[in-house]
Amino acid sequence: MIYDVIIVGGGPAGLFAAANIDKKYKTVLLEGNKRVGVKFLMTGAGQCNITNAENIKKFPSRYNNPGFVRKILYEFNNIMLMEYFEKNGLKLAVREDNKVFPADYKASTVVEFFVGEIKKRNHEIKLNEKVAEIKYIETAEMFNVKTGNNNYSARKLILAGGGKSYPATGSDGSLFSILKNIGVTVSEPRPALTSVRVEDYSFKELSGVAIKNVNITISGPDKKKIKKTGDILFTHKDISGPVILNNSRYMDKGDEIVVDFIAGDTMDFLEKKIREAASGAPKKAVKSVLEENIDLPNRLIERLIDASEFDPMKKISEVSKKEIRRFITNCKEYRFKINSFSGFESAMVTSGGVSVDEIEPKNMSWVRNKNLHFIGEMVDIDGETGGYNLQFAFSTAKKTIIGL
Ligand SMILES: Cc1cc2nc3c(=O)[nH]c(=O)nc-3n(C[C@H](O)[C@H](O)[C@H](O)COP(=O)(O)OP(=O)(O)OC[C@H]3O[C@@H](n4cnc5c(N)ncnc54)[C@H](O)[C@@H]3O)c2cc1C
Structure with missing residues (x-):
């Protein structure tokens, strides 16, 4: 089967790309699961925190590589994304904390919206099509994509396979090994935005209790003290919440986290x-x-x-x-000593992935083949909680449409 564009992965990035490719380009989206958007449906605890309404200038520092993301995010920013949804009939709600959601707070509405847009363009979605092999046929200037069942060919290939976190959702990193075989550099995927297990955890009974605006200080041997503010959440086995998840990248086993639960009072x-x-x-x-x-x-x-x-x-x-x-x-000054971090099973995102040194940010293409694109979480970019990872998925997807 020959197409103009093949998209691999029916998560936020792949769905956005398919929903925005003009109908004149014959496009197919291949998804390994029996339905699209399995992880998408879980976002924001099922409510889907689409983006953040804060000033776009604040966005770059929310990611591990501000220099790489700046232009990509500025060119299709949070306001443009919100306008895109509203213009096409998906109403949004902006919460007081700037987090943006679909107005009915249902992730399923957003997934259905994209599927509708894809259908309007007569693009195809093929389910249960797990990609097992990718080859580039130089002579024909075509990609050949093999699943367990079929062979697909196209001149343009957009990969949106996600990272490795929550592997049960289908984002199992399977594309990374396929990419390594064709010479793409992939930085070792690691769990990011992880909750933290601490020694002698005695807050199990407080599972589900969240405290707003605590100050935390992270310290450890040979480490400058890091101070952060945000909400903390106790779970039955560890400490979590935005202030822990977002700053887990600065923490190491053995470090101490000192929590000030009442930051406003001396x-x-x-x-x-x-x-x-x-x-x-x-x-x-x-x-x-x-x-x-x-x-x-x-x-x-x-x-x-x-x-x-x-x-x-x-x-x-x-x-x-x-x-x-x-x-x-x-x-x-409650002191927690870090024992370990949650693994891919419960990390919200993946750090690592396709190296940004090999990506042309103007259209998210591989530097060695302008028709091979990487978008969303499979790129070595990870953002904080608050809508930043979905915004990155959408902004990168938008880039691949330019110049089609
Ligand atoms: C519990 C949870 C809540 C979250 N909440 C938010 C939130 O509210 N806001 C936010 O900004 N971010 C949130 N995130 C992060 C966000 O979900 C991800 O960053 C986002 O889903 C990445 O989109 P993606 O399209 O790049 O990849 P994914 O959503 O991971 O989609 C990849 C798709 O590719 C498919 N696939 C993988 N390999 C293959 C293959 N070989 N062949 C065919 N198909 C394949 C997978 O089945 C999957 O459907 C959350 C994450 C989790 C785990």
């Missing part, structure tokens, strides 16, 4: 506040006084009292100054 202020509350109600249980005066979820307060080693039910007047100081120190 230790002295908190101590004074508790002392004043105690003098007004000396017979109250310390737990109740702390719950009323410390702006943290009760379950976390209980855990921090436990870590401070005093009886939560004893009267506040019987709690020593030292014990209160210990509690406040735990609120302001």
